[in-house]
Amino acid sequence: MTAAKGMTREQQGSRAPAAVELRGVGREYGTGQARVRALDGVSTEFAPGSWTAVMGPSGSGKSTLLHCAAGLEQVSAGQVLLAGQDITAASDAELTALRRGSVGFVFQSFNLIGSLTAEQNVALPLKLGGGRVSTKDVRAVLASVGLDDRRRHRPRELSGGQQQRVAIARAMVTRPAVLFADEPTGALDSGSARTVLGLLRGMVDSAGQTIVMVTHDPAAAASADAVVFLSDGHIVDRAIAPSAAEVAARLARLEA
Template identity: 80%
Template sequence: MTQAIAIGDQAGTATAVELRSVTREYGSGQARVRALDGVSIGFPAGSWTAVMGPSGSGKSTLLHCAAGLEQCTSGQVTLAGHDITAASDDRLTTLRRGTVGFVFQSFNLVGSLTAEQNVALPIRLAGQRVSKKDVRAVLAEVGLGERLRHRPRELSGGQQQRVAIARAMAMRPSVLFADEPTGALDSHSARTVLGLLRRMVETIGQTIVMVTHDPVAAAAADSVVFLSDGRIVDRLAHPSAREVADRLAALEG
C-alpha cells in the first residue's frame, strides 16, 4: 500500500526532498523486516517538517533514506533535484557534502578541536578552501561568536549543539536533516536550539526534516508527519504540543 502526502499547501512550491513508493527492508526470509512500506512524501523547500511515531515506526529509516544514508529496497528518492535511488557510494558522498547537513542527538564534535575548527572540518574534508571569515560568521549566526576558541568540554550541551548546527550549515546545505536534535538537552537549551532552527527557516529559507519524540519540539515545526508500522498515517499542520502529544498517544495506545 502506498501513501502519498505532500507537506505544504502553496502551489508551485519547489520540493527539496521527495520519496515515491519507498520501501526499505532488512534481513531475508522469515527474518525480513519492512521498516518502510510504500511511503510517498514530498518536503517543500523552505519548510520545517517533524517526523514522529512510536518506537520502530520507521521514522529514522525514513530520514536515512531521504538523506542518502541508506538505499531504499524499492521506490525512488529525489534529493535537491538529484535522483539518488541507485547512486554509487562515491556519488552519494559528493552529493551529501554539498547538499546535505546533519545534526544528531549526540553532537559528534571532535573534542580536541575548537568550535571554529569543528565548523571548518567539513569544508576541509570536501577539499575546499576554508574562509575564517565565513566560519566565524556562521558561528555568530548561532550566537557563539565569542566562543570561537572554546573546545567542546568548555561549552554547555546547548552550546555544543549550536556548534554542531553551525558545522552542518557551513556548506550552506539545501536540506538540514536533524535526528533528535534536542534529545540530550535541558528544556532551556532545547528552546534555544528550536528558536535557532525557526530563524533559519524564516530568514534564509532553510529546509529542515527533523525526527523527534518530543511533542514540544515537533510543535515548533511547520508540519508534523506521523508514522506507524512503516506507513504514514497522519499529518498535522502548525499543531500545538498538546495536539501532537494526543495524536502520538493514540498511535502508541
C-alpha cells in the same frame, strides 16, 4: 519568500519542486523469517523553505525515513529525489559528493571532535570537501548561532546546548539545501532545547532553510510547520502547525 509557519510553499501557490521527495519507498532489513520491513511504500515530499517534524512510536520507521531521504541508506524499493537529483541508484562517490554539498546533518549526540575547537569543528566539512576554508565564513556561521565568543573553546568547555549549536553551525557552513536533524534536542535540558528550536525556526523563517527533523518531543514538533506521523512503516497521519498538546494526543493514539 520563505514559507509562513503552518503553510508550505505548495499551499501558498508556489510550484517550486520539492526539496526532498519519496516515491513508494520501501526499506527492508534481513532475510527470510528475520526480515524486517522498516518502511513500506512511503510517498511524501518536503517543500523548500519548510520545516517538517517526523514522529511515531518506537520502531515506526522514522529514523529509517530520515536516513533514506538523506542518502545515508539505500532504499529497497521506490525512489528518492534529493535537491533535485534522483539518488536511488547513486554510487557511493556520488552520494558522498551530494551529502557534502547539498545536505547538512545534526544528531542528538552532537558528534563533535573533542580535540578541536568550535571553529575547527565547524570548518571540518569544508576541509573534508577539499574546498577553500574561509575563516570569515566559519566565524560568520558561528556568530549566527550566537557562539562567536566561544570559537576557541573545545567541546568539553561548552554546555550541551552550546555543543549542539556548534553542530548546527557545522551542518550549515556548506549552505546545504536540506538540513536533516535526528532528535536534535533529545540530550538537552528544556532551556537549551528552546534555544536550539528557536535557532532552527529562525533559519526557516529568515533564510528559507528546509529542515526535516525526527523527534519524540511534542514541544519540538510543534515548533515545525508540519508533522508527519509514522506507524509500522507507513505514514498514517499529518498535522499542519499543531500545538504540542495536539501532537501529544495524536502520538498517544498511535502508541495505544
